[in-house]
Amino acid sequence: MLQTARLQLSNRLIYLMGASGSGKDSLMQYARDHLAAEVMVQFTHRYITRPAQAGGENHVALSEAEFQSRVQGGLFAMHWFSHGWQYGIGIEIHQWLAKGVTVVVNGSRDYLSTAASRYPELLPVQIEVAPDTLFERLKQRGRESIDDIRARISRHQMLSTRNFGCVSIANNTELSVAGNALVELIKSHRAQPSCV
Numbered sequence: 001m002l003q004t005a006r007l008q009l010s011n012r013l014i015y016l017m018g019a020s021g022s023g024k025d026s027l028m029q030y031a032r033d034h035l036a037a038e039v040m041v042q043f044t045h046r047y048i049t050r051p052a053q054a055g056g057e058n059h060v061a062l063s064e065a066e067f068q069s070r071v072q073g074g075l076f077a078m079h080w081f082s083h084g085w086q087y088g089i090g091i092e093i094h095q096w097l098a099k100g101v102t103v104v105v106n107g108s109r110d111y112l113s114t115a116a117s118r119y120p121e122l123l124p125v126q127i128e129v130a131p132d133t134l135f136e137r138l139k140q141r142g143r144e145s146i147d148d149i150r151a152r153i154s155r156h157q158m159l160s161t162r163n164f165g166c167v168s169i170a171n172n173t174e175l176s177v178a179g180n181a182l183v184e185l186i187k188s189h190r191a192q193p194s195c196v
Helices: 024-034 064-072 092-098 112-118 131-141 146-158 175-188
Strands: 005-007 013-018 041-043 046-048 076-082 085-090 102-106 122-128 167-170 193-195
Touching: 013 024, 013 112, 013 175, 024 041, 024 102, 024 175, 064 076, 064 085, 076 112, 085 092, 092 102, 112 122, 122 175, 131 146, 167 175
Parallel strands: 013 102, 013 122, 041 102, 122 167
Antiparallel strands: 005 193, 046 085, 076 085
């Protein structure tokens, strides 16, 4: 008798959040590199109205007009505005979830309540960094004044995600420590093929 692989659908949507300077982009890349061969795990690319060469994450750059045309065409599963830029997640995630793929999204805390209401399978993951460490990282980046950095950290502390049952990953030491924790978390929520 011929055996065929059938997927157990987990339909997990890992929604990663973290303040600017928390190392979220580096952690996403670390996990992407370590899970590249995993068929049942896929990482989304964000569509952003920010130049492709702006640094940080590997994203798809769109003009404001391009972004709005995709909004009007219903081509985003999620979209939000933050810090002067538009962010979108493509509707391809619906196909991935339907196939039982675990999908990892670079999300926003401001958008969490909307995302959680639309996706019951969503698992929110908060990257936590000690305020002093966050302050030093933002200062070393040199993009903002000291007052702006303090305001950003204050806003970060006010944005609570406790009501959403967030999983927290601390990123205060070497990247590999938090990176391995994220990789193991994603692995624990991926679908497993079984033979029938």
